[in-house]
Structure formats: structure tokens, C-alpha cells
Amino acid sequence: MANSHSINRRDFVKVVVGFLGTVMGAVIGLPVIGYLISPATKVSKSDAWIPLGSLEDYPTGVPTPFSFTRSKINGWEKTVNSYGVYVLKTGETEATVFSNICTHLSCRITWHEGDQEYVCPCHDGRFDSSGKVSGGPPPEPLFEYETKLEEGILHIHLLEG
């Protein structure tokens, strides 16, 4: 029998054990991996227009900070995230709104009136009043929100996920 084409007993057992072992490993291993990476498979989305107050209250030509909070459910708890934006009123009915998140590594920038620049405290990233990079490591300009004016109230479009 050893020279025939048929598989011998020892090799047969090896193949069967290997196959069953793989199946059992997968049956146990895959749910475990799924269990561990489960939260990463769910991306929370938000799509909302956030009111920033009456536009006429903002000074023209001076970046003015505004902050708001949004809450959402993460796992078993309600997470409250705070957002900061800079409103630059450019006309009676126009404004540009920048996120205060530095495009380098997400530290929060502040407007420095003396330098006429947004400065990031982490790595000295700098942006001019139109949001363009004027120095330091940031790879791209500040994020600019889509805006709309409704009955004198300035809104920004918050899109996430």
C-alpha cells in the first residue's frame, strides 16, 4: 500500500488534524477578533446646522471665537464634545467660519491679534486670517465650514463621519 497512490494512515491523520484544527481555530479566533475590534467597525455620523447667533453681533474683520458642545453616544455612555470655531465677518451678510483644529496634529489654535495670525501652541503652526498656512508644520489650511444665513442667524454645517 505504501507505494500506491492512496494516502497512508499517518498522513491522513495529519491532514485531518490540521484541517479540523484550522476550523476550530477559526471558529474560536474570528469571534474573538470581531469582539475586540467591534467599536472600530461603527463610525458615528453627524449632519447638522449649528446656529452661531446673530451675524450682526459679530465685529467685521476680526476673527471672533465661538464654542458649542454636542453630545453623542459612545458605547455605554454619553460623550459631550466641545467644538471651537472662529467667525470672521466679511460683510453685512457674509462670514467665513474656521475650525480651531490645527491641521497638523489637531491641537487647538488661537487668534493672536498682535501677530494677526492663528497660532498653534503645540508646534508653532501658523495660519493667516484667511486660514492659509503661514508658517510651521501644518500641511493644509484651516478647515472652513459651509455657512448659511437664516433670518440674520449665522449657521454652520457640521458634517462628521
Added chain:
Amino acid sequence: MTDEKVMDWLDERLGLTAVYNTVLDRNVPKVNWWYTLGSATLFLFILQAATGIFLTVYYVPSPDHAYSSINYIMNEVTFGWLVRGIHHWGATLMVITVFMHMLRTFFMAAYKYPRELTWLTGVILFLSTLGMGFTGYLLPWNQRAYWATTVGTEIPGTVPFIGDFLMRILRGGTDLSGVTLARFFSVHIWFLPATILLLIGIHLYLVIRIGISAVPHTDD
């Protein structure tokens, strides 16, 4: 064959063959299925340890979040229901196998000389397993858990003179509170598992060193 060479290399340094011969290839008398309950319990302990470790990824032992974190495990986490389900049913099953293992040892008179220490460590292992059941029962922080632990801690409270003190030690204060939940969690995942692991080591060492007893004969 290269894998044989690798095995030989490892064996020469680790002594795997000797370990295998001593632990798995030792002589045992002709026994029956009742003698597998110890191994079954060991398997269940490993299963409980593994699923328990995975549950701590999401479970939070605080009154604010314990119940909701378990809800999250059951309803949101992929296969969370399976991991918790195995831990839940494995716990019950382990108490059963430990108890049957003890009954078998008793009725087969296997606790006698020279196996008294095996029996004694087994008794502590049995009590530790019940302790795991008692502390684990509170962790879901639902009505059943809360009132079971209220009653369970009330029982030592009836001990003369020191009862109230014992109850306050168990509860971590006069009332059942977040302190109780935290200390039950700690005992459940650190103190008792460490104790059980140590005692299983001794228990198994004794089983391997002395060997298991044969089924007693009517003439014995």
C-alpha cells in the same frame, strides 16, 4: 526533516519529552468517566479566565455604568452575547463539575492517605469557586444582583458579636454601594483567580506526583 531538528533542539533545552512523559503519559489505573471531572473543571476554569479577560475590555465596575456596559456587551458588541453567555453558563457548569468532582473523590475514598493535601487544596478550591460565583453575581448590577448580594451579605451579619463587622467588611460600609461593587469586582478578577491559580498548581502537582487512586474494590 527540519521540523524534527527544531523539535530536538527545543527538547534538548526545555526537556519537553520529560514534561510530556510525566504530565500526560503517566500511568493511571483503569478508571471510569467520573474521573474526568477534574480535567473538565480545569478546562472550565481556563474558559472562564479567557472569557472573563475579554469581558473586562468593555465592562465597567461602577454603579453608573455596570448595567449599561453589560447591555452594550449583549446588544452592541460583535459576539458580545457569546462571550458573556459562555462566561455566564460556564460559571454554573463549573460549580456543578467541581461539586461532582468532590463527590466522586469522597465516594471513591480518594481523599485518604497519601492524598489528604490534595483533598484539602481541593476544599479551598471548591470554596474559592463558590466565592467566584458569589462575587460575580453582583457585577451585572441589576435588581437580582443587588438583592442577592443584599441577602448574601446579610447572612454573615447574623454571626454573634462580630456579624455586623463582617457584613461591613464584605459591603465596604453599612450599605450595599459602589464600594461593594468595586471590591467584589476586585476579588472576582484578582484575589480569587490568583488564589485558584496557585492552588490548582499545588493540586495538579500532587495529582501528578502521587498519581490518582484506583476505583476501590469491594474487598478493600
